[in-house]
Amino acid sequence: MDEIKELTKAEEQIMQELWNMRGGFVKEIIVRLPDPKPAYNTVSTIIRILETKGFVEHESFGKSHRYLPKISKEEYKKLITGKLLQNYFDNSTTSMLSFFLEEKKMNVKELDEIMQIIQRNKK
Template sequence: MKINHLTSAEETLMRLFWKLESFYLKDIMEQHPEPKPHQNTVSTYLKILVEKGYLSTEKEGRIFKYNVLVPLKDYRNFLLKELLHHFFNNSGKEILQSLILENLIFEEDLKDFNLTIEIPPAKSKEPHFEYVNEILNPKKDKKKDKNKKKKKKKD
């Protein structure tokens, strides 16, 4: 099954649909948080999501019952693979390294997976105070700049 990208509005509705799994249009209108979209807007999105293969329909009398075809887990895996492909050169190691460096995952989290990874301490660069030095010692810096300019003119 090929999974297609969702717009942010479609994704927002799908989050609600994943919770409901099977629903009618009236269920969505009742469950949707404020501000509620117009029923025609939701109906249009339902049609689009059916076309994209995320939902299926069953006609029950005069109304349609919708069922989720793409589970949340499959969509998350699709997005993760896209992220790996486009930003991390298909490298799980690179994404894990990024998560660690950004403090989004910690050594304790990795212990749950029985992984033995040593995380090196973060290297901090010494701050460069060029602007502060310029403010504190304005005359010295100006003299140096003048001398540099004179040397350049002589050359």
């Protein structure tokens, strides 16, 4: 796949379950979705769209298909974070980090963890 596209909210919800399950059948995905559960045909259609977009592939078992993530959660996280950084923080990681520090009111433990990451990356 040349360029990864962003997911819609519904597509992302299904991908989150596929990533967590490391693949599954439509019925297995539906069970994991919050109530009210979407119709089988709705989930099936979204999965076929995900397959067309290159996010999902399938294994055939007769007339059934087991769907597997083709794009890792990590790959998608990099794409989304990159777009967030570019579109909202002018490609400034400092600006993005300060935003999260101020908005999320991080606790001391979280700040210590960030400092440890900074120290590790100084080397």
